[in-house]
Amino acid sequence: MKKLVAFIILFALLVPLFYGCSEVSEKLTVSVSIYPFYDAVKSIGGDYVDAILIVPVGSSPHTFTLTPQLVESLSKAKVIFVNGFGLESFISSLTNSLNTKVVSLSDGLKEIIANYGGNPHIWLNPDYFVKQCEVIKNTLIDLDPSHKEIYEKNFETYTNSILENARALKEKLSTLKNRNIITFHAAFPYFSEYFGLNVLKSIKRDPNNLPGPKDIAEVESLIKQYNIKAVFKEPQQSSEIYNAIVEDTGVKVLTLNPLGGSDETKTYIDLMKYNVNTIYEALNG
Ligand SMILES: [Zn+2]
Numbered sequence: 001m002k003k004l005v006a007f008i009i010l011f012a013l014l015v016p017l018f019y020g021c022s023e024v025s026e027k028l029t030v031s032v033s034i035y036p037f038y039d040a041v042k043s044i045g046g047d048y049v050d051a052i053l054i055v056p057v058g059s060s061p062h063t064f065t066l067t068p069q070l071v072e073s074l075s076k077a078k079v080i081f082v083n084g085f086g087l088e089s090f091i092s093s094l095t096n097s098l099n100t101k102v103v104s105l106s107d108g109l110k111e112i113i114a115n116y117g118g119n120p121h122i123w124l125n126p127d128y129f130v131k132q133c134e135v136i137k138n139t140l141i142d143l144d145p146s147h148k149e150i151y152e153k154n155f156e157t158y159t160n161s162i163l164e165n166a167r168a169l170k171e172k173l174s175t176l177k178n179r180n181i182i183t184f185h186a187a188f189p190y191f192s193e194y195f196g197l198n199v200l201k202s203i204k205r206d207p208n209n210l211p212g213p214k215d216i217a218e219v220e221s222l223i224k225q226y227n228i229k230a231v232f233k234e235p236q237q238s239s240e241i242y243n244a245i246v247e248d249t250g251v252k253v254l255t256l257n258p259l260g261g262s263d264e265t266k267t268y269i270d271l272m273k274y275n276v277n278t279i280y281e282a283l284n285g
Contacts, residue, residue: 027048027050028045029049029052031052031074031100032054032081032082033087034087034123034259035259035260039268040129041136043157044137044140044151046150046154052076053261054088061083063089064089066090066093066094066097071097078100078143079139080098080101081135083105083122084120085118085119103135105136106132107135109128109132116190119186121190124188125190125191130159137151137152162268162269162272165269166272170195172276173195178227180200181282182222182231183203184232186204187234188258211241216244228251231253233256254278256275
């Protein structure tokens with residue numbers, strides 16, 4: 001009798017374990033290069049997709065390098081979603097070490113990117129981000145057709161909510177008289193296109209180079225000419241990159257975030273809100 005009871009208890013303990021395993025293995029594992037696509041995959045894939053983020057929150061895709069552990073964990077992914085157009089400089093070493101299919105989310109936007117001199121930061125315009133999400137949705141359906149309807153429904157909900165929020169934020173900025181911004185890194189032309197802002201200058205194409213004397217002189221003359229009260233850096237940068245300019249002109253240094261993933265930018269919508277509100281506060285003063 002004791003043996004029977006022990007057997008029943010053991011069986012009761014093991015059954016959920018087996019169920020647990022089969023549920024885990026049914027999930028589709030995909031990988032994404034940057035955080036905005038992580039938010040998209042989580043929102044569209046819901047309970048049926050696991051996502052692996054390659055560039056950690058707080059790091060820059062321009063300078064990120066792969067670790068062997070990351071390559072190992074990526075071998076589980078059925079597909080890797082990237083922005084493309086030179087954003088992910090680590091991608092060639094990744095495709096050399098893995099057979100996983102890489103899907104560029106921006107191929108359908110290449111003419112727009114060409115008009116911006118090949119600048120890759122296209123996800124920051126919500127209209128273009130929705131197009132990238134459509135590629136994610138279609139790829140998930142190709143890989144896992146049994147959940148097609150769920151992916152389609154999640155895509156509609158997610159992108160409608162993004163566009164609704166984007167329109168409201170654009171409306172908020174429409175009351176501003178001064179729409180000129182100066183950024184450190186050239187990440188915001190598409191964002192500015194959508195929200196009706198004017199990027200007077202981006203100091204560097206690559207966020208890791210410091211401004212030279214020529215950059216400093218040019219920025220200071222723009223600050224005076226356009227009555228600029230604040231300039232923008234990125235989260236991983238120290239305000240010290242603007243030291244000379246702040247000393248000469250007294251501008252404030254504020255932070256814009258092109259990627260998100262921090263506590264206040266956990267979703268694409270929160271990321272838009274954060275950037276729009278930061279710019280609004282800077283220009284409304
Ligand atoms: Zn960038």
